[in-house]
Amino acid sequence: MEHSTEHRPWFVRRRKALLRSGGALAVLGGVALGLAVLDWNLLRGPIGSLASARTGREVAITGDLDVRLFSRAPSASVQGLRIGNPAWAGPGRMAEIPRLDVQVELWPLLRGKLMMRRLALERPVFDLVRDAKGRANWSMSRKSKAGAPLRLPPIRDFTIAGGSLKFTDAGRRLTLAATLNAAEQAGGSDRGFTLTGQGTIKAAPFRLEVRGGPLLNLQPDRPYPFDADVRAGPTRVVAKGAILKPFDLGEVEAQFTASGTDLADLYDLTGVPFPNSPPYRLSARLARQQKLWRANSIGGRIGDSDMAGELSVDASGARPFLKADLRSRSLDFDDLAALFGGAPSRRPGETASEGQKATGAQLAAQRRFLPDARLDLRRIRAIDADVAYRAAGIRDAMLPLRAGSVRVKLEKGLLTADPLRFDLPQGAIAGQVQLDGRKETPVTSLDLRLSKARLEQLVPIRTGGAAPLTGGLVGRAKLTGAGASVREAAAHADGQVLVVVPSGEIRAAFAELLGVNVVKGLGLLLAKDQSKTDLRCAVAHFQARNGVLTANRIVFDTEPVLGVGEGRIDLRNEQLDLRISGRPKRPQLIRVMAPVTVQGPIVQPKIGVETSNVVAQGGIAAALGALVSPLAAVLPFVDLGEADDAACGALIAQAGRQGAPVQGPARR
Incomplete structure (x- = not known):
């Protein structure tokens, strides 16, 4: 059954x-x-082949391999580990480690998390290379991007005995030879981690010293402290901070101080193209979050100007992106000269580097002010930026500037400063400046307007305590020039410049002297006569071509005299050659029609009277029609404000009544 x-x-x-x-x-x-x-030495070849395939470079174990798997903390000992370069770096090795001991935590490993209990390296040799494209030979992933921060798993006990490191960065022309040591226990001269070395940056000496805390019983959730001291020529950077997640160099915080003779030199250390500057000392709170760097609570001085604000650099895109909001309570205006390759003032007490002093002395000896330092186009093409800056106060400027602000944007080599504004006691200078660095030869263009200003404030001439000229003042400069330096761009400038005094007053003595009435003019000056006469209109219009500003019209109209001028301003050799002749409107006792001249270097012109040529007196009506009528074509180039009621408008109307062909085009 x-x-x-x-x-x-x-x-x-x-x-x-x-x-x-x-x-x-x-x-x-x-x-x-x-x-x-198992004799693990039998697997050295297969393990090396697998690692080579995964990393895209040769990985070989030439010594003994001993693995102990069955433990709460599996471990391995590797002797003769050699890691080669990726193909782009050429032949050679990235690392060679005579002995490597590693021990991992089992339970975190079973949960998919690698945590090292111990990592010990004996006499390791590292040869690290970063090429001009930013590729690093220590990046083990074929898909890793340039600039990715080094990230290691948490290591509780980390020791390095007798290590050496060689680092070469082709993009920054930097070399470093250093020693590496990491003691397991604190105490004595080998406390914690040390990295010390020296090398060169662009053939200049470079020193580096980094010290960390003891590498014993590290916790992945506790910051690892470090100190760093970097010196490259006159540049020094000191930092005290912590790696927030040992050993993830993408999570770092530090308080740092940077000082040197020129901010542009920081490019060699940071890869960020800061502008040229006078000597500086700045401090900030620095934080790194993978590819985002932030500098908060910036404070210090650049030249004789204070500086504060915030700055960040995002390196996750095709080009780093710099964003900053900076401010000064008091800007020493001559500090800005260094931005363009010039020099701050050489007066006693002014801050300038030895190189900037030499540049200033050379410009002064040549009686020039336009610097010829050339722009490094690679730097402005390597980064994008959006920077806002404002100065609450300005001092030591040629003009009575009170405050200023600018927004600078840089994208793919195109730099735009817009809006740019300087406040005057009355009125302002505002507009934009653009530098196109996308072309082989950069092109600079500017469009600046002077509005609602006062003549007596911008031309502070005093005789006997009174200003000889008063009145409103407006103007505009629109110029474009190609060149890799300020001087070269100015020498190729095209465009126009117009300055207008729509109405005002002038001391009678000065007006008489335009006709060079020797008796009355000098008599009034000697008697300190303060009587005034109306300044009906004054216009100076220059057309720029290849760096030469030629005076199309210079008109100076008062009750007794109509002044007319001619000449040019040559930016190529920075020279002035201007003449103003007066045509009296009534008979004078003694009259010499001799032009008043302004000649010589722009920085040191001389004013005189040209007596060699006596100008014949012409009909005032003919002069008015010939010289004033073109004003209708140039005045719309600026904003006169109350243009309809200004004396310049009346002068044009008068020229029209006298038969001059006056035609007023639409404003631009």
């Missing part, structure tokens, strides 16, 4: 499943036994 399967013993019913499980356990046991007695 057959028994039902339901009444069979359970081990009979499940014998197939038990046989399969038993077989699997037997296999696993055999594998475990095999691994326990």
